[in-house]
Amino acid sequence: MQKAVIAIDSFKGSLSSLDAGKAAAEGIYRVFPEADAVIRPVADGGEGTVEALVSGLNGKFMEAQVRDPLGRRITAKYGILPDNTAVIEMAAASGLTLLSEAERDPMHTTTYGTGEMILDAIHRGCRSFIIGIGGSATNDGGIGCLQALGFGMLDNAGKQVEYGAKGLSELVRITDNNVIPELKECSFHVACDVTNPLCGINGCSEVFAPQKGADKNSIRLMDEYLRSYAEIAKCYAPSASPNTAGSGAAGGLGFAMMYFLNAELQSGVELVIRETRLEEAIKTADIVITGEGCLDSQTCMGKAPVGIAGIAKKYGKPVIAFSGAVRRGAELCNSSGIDAYFPILRSVCTLEQAMDKENAYKNLADTAEQVFRTIRLSGMLTKNK
Structure with missing residues (x-):
């Protein structure tokens, strides 16, 4: 041999x-x-993806000060590969393991920190992204991530809605006036093995929210909020559909990545195999x-x-x-x-x-x-x- x-x-x-x-x-x-x-x-796009790609391709680790799922400041680690591709695990900022069982409530948990990690990498010159979206504590449709990147998720008074799925209930308009201009230069490859749609009996609220701390009533409400959000999103991205496979990944972050960041969702295993x-x-x-x-x-x-x-x-x-x-x-x-x-x-x-x-x-x-x-x-x- x-x-x-x-x-x-x-x-x-x-x-x-x-x-x-x-x-x-x-x-x-x-x-x-x-x-x-x-x-x-190797990794499947979940925990360990950053370490696998950075160590396997001689990249470097970075740290960013971001908000955790409840808005508290934490230090999150991500990687930058030699070709300047950023490798991010959303769980490092918006993951379920960052919360105690008593703190878990997807009505109030946000993906804002994930957006801050992307923003940090953009400021370091990255324009290509590999993002693993497993292990989330959230069900906010990805609006927190989009807010961090400058999107306006606005209520009737023209103010940013609050964190979490609760914010979706206040959402009436989406704007991109303050989106950082560099975002147009970025490409996103999302490691995602979940094919669930955004809403319905197979949607993220019904299937994944219970393990994130949601009760039956909040599950029903969040599904309604996400359906309304998908309709509002059509004003920005006419092709936006809550029925798209993978749009329910990470509490709807898949939906936000696809329709606001033009991300490509693909098998985590295949993505890592290709990169290495x-x-x-x-x-x-x-x-x-x-x-x-x-x-x-x-x-x-x-x-x-x-x-x-x-x-x-x-x-x-x-x-x-x-x-x-x-x-x-x-x-x-x-x-x-x-x-x-x-x-x-x-x-x-x-x-x-x-x-x-x-x-x-x-x-x-x-x-x-x-x-x-x-x-x-x-x-x-x-x-x-």
Whole structure:
């Protein structure tokens, strides 16, 4: 074996994509010290996307002072790639994990901080953006983000409406008089695997707002507010439709990105794979290594390991996956391009012990070593036939 391409998604709460790749490479080098183990950090557009792209493409991290979902000042991190593309996770400013359970209420949470992150990157000269919109605490249709960029989301008195979905109930007019002129020069690629529309039984209020703290009454009201917002938006973007697939992503931020920022929504996995030029590396590989924290039936529904396996199979490459845990339905991965998968736990332990970064790194390296010892043995047996 000469070349292994390693593209493992993060083991969330334990190993980053880059650390998981390094652990697997360590295990390979113990068996094949002459091998070329190429690490390509990956993510699906959610948590870890900034780290994966910045570390994988030798970018740099930036910090911006922004508002959190309740308008409090926080420091949010994003990345800038060598080609000056900004990589932003909206969850860094507008994410659910920034709030305690008692603070969660999408009637009042805003995407304003996400707009401030975009603004900060524009001021640093960025004109191309990759934005991951998973993990939001919001259901404001993205109006907070637009307000930060200079759009007027105005009430009857001509003043900016308040934060959150509540602000949508006050909205009567949208203006762009104060939008920063540089915005016209910007292009946005949004990592989004959600296909929900803005409104209705499959809309963001019905499907996602409950986990963000909404009760039945506020869900009904927010759906009405968003439907009205979509009608008002047609005055600015005549093609705006609440039924567009993905418009309900991140509490309607998908709608705002598409119709006010001309964003292209696409699969998070595909976007990251394209940016890291993973396919080029796979073309010349002898074997492809992938994985994630847990392999199960959900892995086959657009997650990174199966996306990577699909590319590998395009070029006839064998694929092995490592994971922290394997659950029911993981066997479906075998029919989705993953030839064999291996959980890395080496002994009975607590969840805390399994999630410990040092333990997880060692477990992954040790498991990779044993798998590649088997591969070496298989090669020896084949030669002896």
